Amino acid sequence: MNEQQSKEVLERFQAGTDSPQENQQVRYWLHHLHEDQPSGLSETLLRDTHDEMWSSILLQTQPTTTVKTTRLPMRIVLAAASVVTILGICIYFFTKEPSDNRFANNILPGTDKATLILSNGDKISLSEAKNGVLALQSTMKVIKSEGGEIIYTSRPDPAPYTNGARNQESETKNVNTMVTPRGGQYKLSLPDGTKVWLNAASTLTYPVSFAGRKERRIELKGEAYFEVAKDKMHPFLVQSKTQVVKVLGTHFNISSYPDDTSTQTTLTEGSVLVNMVALKPGQQAVNSGSLIKVRSVDPDGVIAWKNGEFSFRNEPLERIMKQLSRWYDVDVIYQNQQTGSQLFGGTISKYKDISKVLRMLELTGDVKFKMEGRKVYVQ
Helix, strand or coil: CCHHHHHHHHHHHHHCCCCHHHHHHHHHHHHCCCCCCCCCCCHHHHHHHHHHHHHHHHHHHCCCCCCCCCCCCHHHHHHCHHHHCHHHHHHHHHHCCCCCCCCCCCCCCCEECCEEECCCCCEEECCCCCCEEEEEECCEEEEECCCCCEEEEECCCCCCCCCCCCEECCCCCCEEEEEECCCEEEEEECCCCCEEEECCCEEEEEECCCCCCCCEEEEEEEEEEEECCCCCCCCEEEEECCEEEEECCCEEEEEECCCCCCEEEEEEECCEEECCEEECCCEEEEECCCCEEEEECCHHHHCHHHHCEEEEEEEEHHHHHHHHHHHHCCEEEECCHHHHHCEEEEEEECCCCHHHHHHHHHHHCCCCEEEECCEEEEC
16 A cells, blocks of 8 residues: 555545445554554554554643644645544543443553562551561561662571561471552562562462572462573573473563463573473463464563553554553453454553543444443453
8 A cells, every 4th residue: 555545544434434344444653653564655654653643642731731833844744634633532531521421430451569478478558658668588688678679688697677577487388479469560670689579369489588599489270471580590480370480681571461371482592491391582482272373573562561651563453451450450351252352452541531541442342341340341
């Protein structure tokens, strides 16, 4: 499709005379500017129009916030008049209150919250705990930093007690567990210095100390991103469902929720072995339990959740709604089961209210949503 044909499609979209295929194409251009399929218009033109669109949306949705905007050069306005007219349509979707009041009971996004379960069974609500020493275990002390992160450090000498910290005798099998609820996430540094970002509805179980162990083995249920501290003498292993990921020091993401049909391991840096299957950066292992398939992916899209975004690239709606269900703590009900197999795309901040995300999905595909309490109905 050349530029003139693209402009004609946009004009039909504006007039409401576009075909279903053309309608889907325009929605694709708006939300998949980084995909491989060309629109027929220049990348620069689409990017400039995209930026102008969101600047205008912010101005209308946040009137008390000053937003600096840059007017498109006249040459771009003249060359892409049809594209710019779509701006009004997009503003409508993101600013107009639905006449049927489908999103009246809007739901706020998740926050940093989790429960730390100590080896003696004590439970600490991390969102309520004060900063400082939370527990003294074996030769380690558990600290909540000013930034809210949980950090394990050695304690050659007894540390002062805060937050009701309890001294525990050294045990060779001391393990702690961090649990994030639906609507929660948390970051921690393990005793070896490995950094972990734990996503919503996830559980991470790990030793209080790796001292005296030949390997650094932990267990994950749910999703987490790891930046593993290098230690050639002590490999790092992550057990999840039907697989073990073995590394020496690298960055990777594992999504292994009980209600998902497969476990996905995505490598961003270094190298890993997934049940002895080697991955290179930019590759993802999809483990169904009986078979592991390796495919190339965009790692940034996979770990967008860690960086505060939802990034969907031609993903089935069912998988997308599972992510929203975990982050916003809602139940999803399909009034048409076939809708769950439709492919959708788009990128939006995960700190937006759920209505903003649902409206984005409505714009990018043939689907409607309705909310009642903490239930989202897919129509």
